Amino acid sequence: MSINLASRAVLLVALLVSASALAQTFNPSELKLLDTIGHEPNTLARYQYLSQEIPKLAPDDRVLAMQFMSFSLDELGLYDQAIFSFPLRDRLPSNLVLPTAADWKAANAADVITSLAANRRIVMINEAHHDTHTRLLTLELLPRLRALGFNYFAAEALTENDPDLAKRGYPTSKSGTEYLRDPVYGDIVREAIRLGYIIVPYDNGLAGQARENGQAETLYRKVFAKDPHARLFVHAGYAHIDKAVGRLGELRPMAMRLEALTGITPLSIDQTDLLETGLDTTDAYHRLAHAFPSGKPEVLLNLRTGQPWSARPAAYDLSVILPPSLTIHAFGEYKYGYRNDSIVGGLPHIDDTNEMQRADWLSLDGKRRPFPISAALCRNSIPCVVDVHYPGEPDDAITADRYAFMGSKEATLLYLRPGRYRLLARGSDGTHLLEHTINVPQP
Incomplete structure (x- = not known):
């Protein structure tokens, strides 16, 4: 088992579940979970394993798995889904009095x-x-x-x-x-x-x-x-x-x-x-x-x-108080009709599309522009992750933006600064499904 992953899990469980740093003892089921996800080849594979495994776990064993599921969703660009899947809420001081506009x-x-x-x-x-x-x-x-x-x-x-x-x-x-x-x-x-x-x-x-x-x-x-x-x-x-x-x-x-x-x-x-x-x-x-x-x-x-x-x-x-941004439309909103966007490289049109909404804050106050993509990029291999790389950077570089498609009719927006990029769609085993050069125009 990865020492880094296991020790990090100790702290995460302490922080997210009990809000204290008491020692955490993992049972055999949790140890097996940590060992397996520590050896998954990439985040999408880890997500797939967790989504299949969580329903099989006893209720007490699901907390750790749900935490790592949430981290995986976040790392796949599914930001709202990550929060909804594990709604962390700190225990605020019992005597806390919230500020009012009067003062x-x-x-x-x-x-x-x-x-x-x-x-x-x-x-x-x-x-x-x-x-x-x-x-x-x-x-x-x-x-x-x-x-x-x-x-x-x-x-x-x-x-x-x-x-x-x-x-x-x-x-x-x-x-x-x-x-x-x-x-x-x-x-x-x-x-x-x-x-x-x-x-x-x-x-x-x-x-x-x-x-x-x-x-x-x-x-x-x-x-x-x-x-x-x-x-x-x-x-x-x-x-x-x-x-x-x-x-x-x-x-x-x-x-x-x-x-x-x-x-x-x-x-x-x-x-x-x-x-x-x-x-x-x-x-x-x-x-x-x-x-x-x-x-x-x-x-x-x-x-x-x-x-x-x-x-x-x-x-x-x-x-700090961040502005509200969560929406259930991150899980999809079906739109029907002929589409002529979200297509790269002449891939097929999708007549009915599940629009997966992403937060407006991804635009970074207008520094990044929306770029439509769809699950057609996955070449009928679902799930897949779409990564956008800066020119000249290798596949293992941290991407400019990414999104994981879990359904064949999904479409969404990437957010990218104007410029030229290498778009790469990959399966959970790392297989290259499609590679294409894209250009994000200036406003």
Whole structure:
């Protein structure tokens, strides 16, 4: 069994299920599951195995499988499906009082964070690993923090297996863990390299307190021990960015340990306590999103003091509220009639099409343009994944965008920056089904 995958599962179960970091003991059924998915050749094969295996599992054994199913869906570009399949919801503090418009106002998250970071040396932001929406703010902050003088970028998904990453300029499958297979995460790494950040892999294959300590000590050794004037931007998962004990049970989080090592208090930004996990409009997330509507990530500022709101002030400095984006139409909406789009290379038209909607935030505020595709690209081999590669990059490079078709009449949109790409459709065994050059025009 893959040591990295198994130890990561320990932490994921602790974080996502029990909201603590108590040791997790896997039963034989779960061990078999981890062993099998660790040896699957690609994400689509892993998804297929999980979708077939989950119905066979006892209810108590399904939680771990559903988590990895959610990660697989996210890595295949099925972003809304990933969230609906495993609706993670943190346990908020029992005494939490939500802000109201009488005392608080909404402000652009990137603007506020940039202002607060001006005199800071460490900025940390977190993500939910199955929710790519939580990666967009990091992408927006990279150039802003670079302009402030931040010169190191650390990403949890990166590993030590790719010493040529910065020189090459783009990540591949060997550059990091399974989370890096998401094109938006790949964009984060590409942008950090392009902007001149020194890239810092810092995670380890450990679990529990050893993992928190190891992460912090690696960051200290690679950054501040070598460069006393360094300024560090960290993209981490979940509660690693916390500066106090709480969300990880009795564990002292990575940020807390790094502060002790450096004497530098991080600016910690949370995106995982208040997440859109479904269509229930009565939860805390939807109540805040309704009270403070915005089309961009936002934070709340106190009308009297101007200070940002945090759901856990001891743990992190700001709570980010992402705009609602989930839709059941991600699972399809049948459209009937003659089609003349979604066709590449003269492939057959589809008269009735199941339109699989994707979130508007994939346009990156207009930087990327919609490009229609359909399951006709799969050459009657379903399921298949459609990857779009930048020119000159190999098949194992992290793609510009991707989407997995699970039905023969599905159609959807890729989101790509204007330019020339290599489109590649592959089956779950990695077989090339179709390869084609496409051009995405300027607006």
